[in-house]
Each structure stands twice: as C-alpha cells, then as structure tokens.
Amino acid sequence: MLKQIKKEYFNSTFFYMASSALIILILLFPLIFSLQIFKKLESFNGIYILLNKGLLIKDYSKEFFLNFPISLKLSVLLNIIFIFIAIFSFLLKRYIACAVSNIFSSMSVFLFLASLKEIKNNIIELNIPSSFIFLNVLWPYIFCILFEIFLAIFSILKKGKEKLAESIFFCCSLISVLIVFLIFIYISVFGLPAIFKIGFFNFVFSNEWAPESGKFGILNLLLASIISTFGALILAVPLGVLAALYLSELAHKKVAFIFNTIIEVLAAIPSVIYGLFGMTTIVPLIKFVFNKNSTSSVVGDSLLAAILVLFIMIIPTIVSTSYISLKSVPKSFKEASLNLGATKTQTIFKVTLKASKSGIFSGVTLAIAKAIGETMAVMMVAGNVVNPPNLLKPVRLLTTGIAIDISYSSGLLRQALFGIGFILFILIIIINISFKKSLKTVKF
Numbered sequence: 001m002l003k004q005i006k007k008e009y010f011n012s013t014f015f016y017m018a019s020s021a022l023i024i025l026i027l028l029f030p031l032i033f034s035l036q037i038f039k040k041l042e043s044f045n046g047i048y049i050l051l052n053k054g055l056l057i058k059d060y061s062k063e064f065f066l067n068f069p070i071s072l073k074l075s076v077l078l079n080i081i082f083i084f085i086a087i088f089s090f091l092l093k094r095y096i097a098c099a100v101s102n103i104f105s106s107m108s109v110f111l112f113l114a115s116l117k118e119i120k121n122n123i124i125e126l127n128i129p130s131s132f133i134f135l136n137v138l139w140p141y142i143f144c145i146l147f148e149i150f151l152a153i154f155s156i157l158k159k160g161k162e163k164l165a166e167s168i169f170f171c172c173s174l175i176s177v178l179i180v181f182l183i184f185i186y187i188s189v190f191g192l193p194a195i196f197k198i199g200f201f202n203f204v205f206s207n208e209w210a211p212e213s214g215k216f217g218i219l220n221l222l223l224a225s226i227i228s229t230f231g232a233l234i235l236a237v238p239l240g241v242l243a244a245l246y247l248s249e250l251a252h253k254k255v256a257f258i259f260n261t262i263i264e265v266l267a268a269i270p271s272v273i274y275g276l277f278g279m280t281t282i283v284p285l286i287k288f289v290f291n292k293n294s295t296s297s298v299v300g301d302s303l304l305a306a307i308l309v310l311f312i313m314i315i316p317t318i319v320s321t322s323y324i325s326l327k328s329v330p331k332s333f334k335e336a337s338l339n340l341g342a343t344k345t346q347t348i349f350k351v352t353l354k355a356s357k358s359g360i361f362s363g364v365t366l367a368i369a370k371a372i373g374e375t376m377a378v379m380m381v382a383g384n385v386v387n388p389p390n391l392l393k394p395v396r397l398l399t400t401g402i403a404i405d406i407s408y409s410s411g412l413l414r415q416a417l418f419g420i421g422f423i424l425f426i427l428i429i430i431i432n433i434s435f436k437k438s439l440k441t442v443k444f
Helices: 002-028 046-051 070-091 095-124 139-159 161-198 200-204 219-250 253-268 271-292 303-327 331-339 344-355 357-372 376-381 398-405 411-441
Strands: 033-037 040-044 054-058 063-067 133-137
Touching (some): 002 070, 070 095, 070 161, 095 139, 219 303, 219 398, 219 411, 271 376, 303 376, 376 398, 398 411
Antiparallel strands (some): 033 040, 033 133
C-alpha cells in the first residue's frame, strides 16, 4: 500500500514537473510572437525580451528600433516567477498555493497580450505603412494559458475530491479579482507617465483640452461625467426603488411578472439603441421645448440629453436589483410587524425597505458604474464639445473623450487618454467605497 502511494505521488510529481518544464521552454526559447514588416519576418523569444531594450528591425534602406513596453517584460518575468512558485508549492504539498500560483501565471499572459497593442502603436509611429504590418501571436503562448489552468485544476484535485467545489469557487473568484487587478496595472503603466509629465494638478484641475496645442486638462470632462451620472441617479433612484416596492409588495402577481419581463428586456438592450432613441427623440424634444419661448438657440445635444438617456438606461438595473432584494426579505419579518399593529405601508417602509437596504445599495452602485462608464449612448446625444458643464450646452464626458481621440492618437496624447482611463478607474473605486461606507450610516 505504501509503495502504491509513493508510486502515485512520484507519477503525479513527475507529470507536474514535466508539464511546468515544458511551459518554461515554450515561454523562453521558442518564438513568442513574430513581426512581419515588408514581408520580412523578425522574431524574438522570452530571453530576448528580458535581456534587451527592444528589437532592431533592418530593412533594405532603413533601420527601426522597436522598444519593448514595461508590461511586456513584466509579464514574462511574472510568468516565470509564478511557475517556479507553483513547482515548489507542489513539491511541498501546498496544493492550493500551487493552484493559485498557476492561475497567477496564466493571468500574467494576458498582460503580455495587452502589451501587443502598444507594440503595434510603436510600429505605426515608425512611419511604416500600416498595410505592411502584420502582428501574429503564435499558438504556443495560448497553449500556455490553457495548460496553466489545467495544472491548477490538477493541483486542486490532489487536495481531495471533497475540497474540489470549494477550491474551484475560490479559484474563480481569484481569477475575477486578478483580471481587474491586471487591467488596473495595464492602465497605470501606460497612463501614469502622462499624468506625471503633464502634472497631476494641470491634468485634473485644468479646463483646457487642446492636444494640438499641448494642453491636456480634463476638468470639464470630469465634471460633465460626474454631473451627468449623479443627475441620472437623482431621477432614477427614487423612481426605481418605488417601482420595485410596488411590484414586490402591492402589484398582482401577473402584473408583476409582465412588468419584470419588460424591465429585464430593457436592461438587456444595447446602449446604442438608447443612444439612437435619445438622438431621434430626446434631443429634438429639448430643442423644441427650450427654443419655443426663448431667443437663444439651443441645439439639443447637451448635458441634459445625456442625463435623460442615462436615466432611462440605469432605471431597469435599479428596479430589477431592488425587486430581487425586496423579494428576498423573509415573510416572518413582515408578519411580525403586522402582528405588532403596524400598517402595511409602515411595514413596507420601516421593515421591508430597511431589511433590503444592502441589496438596493448594491443595485445603485451597479447603476453608477454603468452610467459613469457609458460611452456610445452619451456620445450620440451629448454634442462632444469640450465646454464647461451647462445643462443646455454640448459637453464631452471622460469616456467619450477616450473613444473620440483614441483612433488617431499617438505619443503623449495616447498616454493622456490612458491617464483619463486611470482617473476614471480611480473615480469608480472611490464611489464604490463611499457607497459601502455610507451603507452603514444611512437609515431609512
């Protein structure tokens, strides 16, 4: 029996070590990716990336030096470090730590893949015709991602079948957190240099956005995003919560089913449809109402139009999440309140609403993230002009600023757009933390 256990352990250890060695060989020595310029193939591997600043590309009459982004070097280095941590954890029979290391190793590959975009931009800046540029990620690197995940599952299985479900849920949660973390790292790597170069206060608190003149102030964009988001919330939260209260506590079951179905459909509609509705209905309506008895000319594309479109977009989210939270309140709470002499209205507002406070706040937080991160719909109705925020004038939001300029950007402008993304990311984090803190203090 002891010999059989030792044999199984040796076989599994040999399999794991051989698989990890194969991944290291694939990462370091063979081609990671190839670059074709003027039908001439240039290739390099992980060792070349770690030991060199870039790649010298020679053509018949020209020489180009392609810099390696920091994220490219970091991804290769992290990948190798986590593979070795996984190997040592497996040998020490720390199988959960081994699985976590394998997942981190596979996720670091995505940081590498993200850096390919920056490499392509550097190539375009070399004034090489884009029609001659072909960037091809080879399959071995994709194979490494899948095989790392397989090794993580293999390590979890060594822990025992009874721990399998718990470990899988843990790893899925870890992957979700890690993806967000990698996105934050990627945005930081490419956005912070511009913020440091321009100056944080000049970047955030200046209201002049004129990249052609070297002015990168995003204050007007930032204020427009904040005002449009909270303007939509002021309209959507009371209406959405009251609608959810009606559907969950007062409406007939058939009526609640019909309305819930409609709300779910509205929540699933693509944002461009809302933008199209706003462009063809809300914008002309604003123009008609405010030009009717006024000498000034209101174009309709404005901050008010953006607020109304966002209001229509986020109200299904608030209603659906609030409804689910209200329906999850135990009936015993309501029955106890009614038995103590409270009216139905008092029970709804003093017991049911209070007990579902956490779920309602989660829905509001989700609606904020949806509103502040919306791009296409507000781009179609806001006017996209960098003006100080005014309800009846065109404005440009943070997200639309990125979407409008990213296609032709390069150099400092491109880094500044990543800087906008970084500020937007931090803003969403601050809002989420603030709402979680306020959840403990707010009383209905």
